[in-house]
Amino acid sequence: MTSQRARENSPGSAGPGEFDLIRRYFDHPVRRAALGVGDDCALLSLSPGMQLAVSTDMLVEGRHFLSTVEPRRLGHKALAVNLSDLAACGARPLAFTLALSLPRPDETFIAGLAEGLFALAQAHDIELVGGDTTAGPLNLCITVMGEVPAGQALLRSGASPGDELWVSGTLGDARLALEVFRGRVALEGAGFEQVRAAMEWPQPRVGLGLALRGVATAAIDLSDGLVGDLGHLLQRSGVGAQVALGQLPHSDVVAAQTAALRRECLLAGGDDYELLFCAPPSRRAAVLQAAAAAQVPVQCVGHITTEPGLQVLDEAGQPLDLGRLQAFDHFKS
Numbered sequence: 001m002t003s004q005r006a007r008e009n010s011p012g013s014a015g016p017g018e019f020d021l022i023r024r025y026f027d028h029p030v031r032r033a034a035l036g037v038g039d040d041c042a043l044l045s046l047s048p049g050m051q052l053a054v055s056t057d058m059l060v061e062g063r064h065f066l067s068t069v070e071p072r073r074l075g076h077k078a079l080a081v082n083l084s085d086l087a088a089c090g091a092r093p094l095a096f097t098l099a100l101s102l103p104r105p106d107e108t109f110i111a112g113l114a115e116g117l118f119a120l121a122q123a124h125d126i127e128l129v130g131g132d133t134t135a136g137p138l139n140l141c142i143t144v145m146g147e148v149p150a151g152q153a154l155l156r157s158g159a160s161p162g163d164e165l166w167v168s169g170t171l172g173d174a175r176l177a178l179e180v181f182r183g184r185v186a187l188e189g190a191g192f193e194q195v196r197a198a199m200e201w202p203q204p205r206v207g208l209g210l211a212l213r214g215v216a217t218a219a220i221d222l223s224d225g226l227v228g229d230l231g232h233l234l235q236r237s238g239v240g241a242q243v244a245l246g247q248l249p250h251s252d253v254v255a256a257q258t259a260a261l262r263r264e265c266l267l268a269g270g271d272d273y274e275l276l277f278c279a280p281p282s283r284r285a286a287v288l289q290a291a292a293a294a295q296v297p298v299q300c301v302g303h304i305t306t307e308p309g310l311q312v313l314d315e316a317g318q319p320l321d322l323g324r325l326q327a328f329d330h331f332k333s
Ligand code: ADP
Pocket: 001, 002, 003, 022, 026, 027, 036, 037, 038, 039, 040, 041, 097, 098, 099, 100, 128, 129, 130, 131, 132, 133
């Protein structure tokens, strides 16, 4: 992963070098992979009949997280957003790589980062098998690999007219926290801690994704806001949808905000890392069973239509003008 470049731990440089950091913080023994950290490549053996599901997500300081975030939470979130993509595909986590760019070899920071990262990795039985470490602006890029029986991955493209649309957990808390950090909303105490935890400590719905294999017809994880992400699913499936704003699951903290802010949080929130999925009404019991098995609440929020486009009905049943709501776009916001 590296050719010729200045190594930080060249003789005479102060502090721990690249290889010291890797050995101290990232070289954990692997159980499932045939070979982990330390060689030019890691080696993974796939079971017969399985496909490898691969996804990458990058977190850039100032763009995806604030410089003030606790390192442990940052380590957690960097892996959580990646696990969320495996969840959306119904893939079982196997292994991940970590490409890390750091301004300084700050060991307190790196130890915290590794702690948050490995705690979540352990919880989901995924192992770190390699990566790259370099000096530079703070930036974490993780690639996750998971396995799924051939042909059984949940895709964005499988929705059919008549399918019901479901959402896991609650939406909007993370967006509300962002508005507090931006100084646009005043919120303190337990309410603030709750939405802050949603933003900095998301729980990827891996168990739910696995339980929905063979049940859901299509799925996507909500990272950029419901309207935008549902739009991707509708486009890939060549269908439309109708969603009831009043059905969208949310916390008491979001419920206590103004109607305009609540809409913004629920429809264009971002950073929710919940699953949005489709299933025919005949599979309602199976959906609820999958949710119960994964111990994640799910809520039916609408249905798929033949006519393309997304219609969101407000609490009075009137179509909302979605023109002003934009999904999070890194080159526009
Ligand atoms: P190469 O020069 O062959 O690309 P490196 O010297 O960059 O390899 O890395 C040495 C070993 O440490 C490799 O196995 C690589 O995958 C691993 N590695 C480097 N950085 C990290 C990291 N942040 N987390 C986990 N493994 C890492």
